[in-house]
Amino acid sequence: MMKTITVWSLLSGLLLTTGAVFAQGSLQDRVNNILPSAEEDRFLEIDWRMDLLEARAEANADGKPMFMWMMNGHPFGAT
Template identity: 50%
Template sequence: MLGIGPRTLALAGASLALLIGPNLRASEPIDPERFEALHQLIQPKADEELWLQIPWETSLWEARRKAAAEGKPILLWEMDGNPLGCT
């Protein structure tokens, strides 16, 4: 380590917060007329949601059984950690 103790780090962090804090502001509110246009802009288009038409299996056993019967591979989409991304 650089020989900087926790007390020095806390003091530096507090000083930085005091210097920067007053300059931080929330963005301006969105006008209701502009909101609808922005809302439409961020909505997925129909061709961006084709994956929703796939009959996904939530049971690995059922997916293995069905894949074996149809002679098809399995795409396993698996995630580790908290489902909210808070790992």
């Protein structure tokens, strides 16, 4: 019984998504819509510092504020 439900669920999902996947255009168009633009990737140009004291000294020497990016917990949410 459980196998039958699983098979029908998978088949119905496949039938519902098959038309939508190919109706959107070429694969490259979809990839271009998903990937971030150059404007959205600007944060990658920042020279991030891992050493807090080094970053503080550099910010102080340049007269600039220091931005600290911190997190609590495991990066994959496995806490």
